[in-house]
Amino acid sequence: MIMTDTIPATMRASVLTGQRQLATSEVPTPSYASDEVLVEVAAVGVCGSDTHYFRHGRIGEFVVDGPLILGHELSGRIVAVGADVPESRIGERVAIEPQKNCRRCRECRAGRYNLCRNMEFFATPPIDGAFARFCVIRTEFAHPIPDSLSDEAAALLEPLSVAITTMRKASIVPGSSILIAGAGPIGIICAQTARAFGAAEIIVTDLVAERRERALTYGATRVIDPREVDIASAGLDVNAFVDASGAPRAVFDGIKAVRPAGVAVLVGLGSSEMNLPIEHIQNLEITVTGIFRYTDTWPAAIHLVASGQVDLDSLVTGRFDLDHAAEALEADLDPDSLKAIVYPCR
CATH class of the missing domain: 3.90.180.10 (Medium-chain alcohol dehydrogenases, catalytic domain)
Structure with missing residues (x-):
């Protein structure tokens, strides 16, 4: 010092x-x-x-x-x-x-x-x-x-704070199901945080096989290649969708996978404008929101890491x-x- x-x-x-x-x-x-x-x-x-x-x-x-x-x-x-x-x-x-x-x-x-x-x-x-x-x-x-x-x-702890904010916005509680698009750093940290918040089903999609396999070691219960499975019609029926990819197709399909009264949280940096499944959002009363940084997350982040719940x-x-x-x-x-x-x- x-x-x-x-x-x-x-x-x-x-x-x-x-x-x-x-x-x-x-x-x-x-x-x-x-x-x-x-x-x-x-x-x-x-x-x-x-x-x-x-x-x-x-x-x-x-x-x-x-x-x-x-x-x-x-x-x-x-x-x-x-x-x-x-x-x-x-x-x-x-x-x-x-x-x-x-x-x-x-x-x-x-x-x-x-x-x-x-x-x-x-x-x-x-x-x-x-x-x-x-x-x-x-x-x-x-x-x-x-x-x-x-x-x-x-x-x-800073990107973990992004994930904590995301889980709070997504209303993840014990027993929840969540779909995460993108297995990059934020997607991986979101998967761990969803597990720490008690999610029972954590589905991660990514185009890269190595990233999908890695997601399985960080909390994902299932991984999907979106080129092989139509996410929008696969019947995933999740409580929440988190986009950590920024890809317009991933956002559209992910919202379609959300059950009635569920939540879609947009986290990834992507296009400033994109098409959304408006009829699905309206008829199923899905909440679509973004996150912008964080508020009062560091105490929770420190606890999650110190307690071993997030690596x-x-x-x-x-x-x-x-x-x-x-x-x-x-x-x-x-x-x-x-x-x-x-x-x-x-």
Whole structure:
């Protein structure tokens, strides 16, 4: 651990300067407000949004129009605190909830701070992320973690939070049945989380045989190749459908597989517009919703991992230092890849 009075004025960071262009540079160490903490970053998971910004320079209305530090799935250790934060927090290992809401708008006051229109979210233009030695976060979003959690698992509490939000939206309870389209990182984590929430039937679809087989080791009770089985007419009759693929056909067919009064939750990044089976949705009173980040999920995520109900460590399939962050961002091109981790301080 470094002492507060020895924190350097600059730090190494991997900076996105253009499409598929990263440069390791010395940048100013971020300053912190009275209610914030300075965290020395231990591990950063690579998310699909990071790769999208890296390859395309935008996600919908979020456009990279200047240098940007990527990375929002992270863990680390608190090395300095603002004036309103107890000094006893210095030295704590923490998992970071990578956002700063305004606390004042209608959504924040209603407890839906994930929908804050003034949100500053890590690695979302123009807010820098965590491919750097240090980052700053408000004290309440630096969640203490037990020693039993690795740095990697603590970083991956962020995608687990997405899965927890998804299961809550899908109303998964003991005995539920769920269909998950896509056996990538989010689909696999959703399968584990559905099992932890008590789902009795967890069906996962994917086009890649290796990914389907892997899903069976992470909670799936059945896997299907959607090219061989017509999901829409297969009589799956599930309580909930979760799309973790972003594929329009998967969304359409998955909704058709939902029983009356069931729920469809759209998670995957896909087309901004797509066709939906409106008659099926109306006549069966199916709720179709999306999720956008999360609210108050880290305590549940820490419990699920610490109790052994969700395994995040085994999802790590690639490890990279800061100078090889570009390789980490391309790791998903390998079908055997699940989660790449970047270590800014190695």
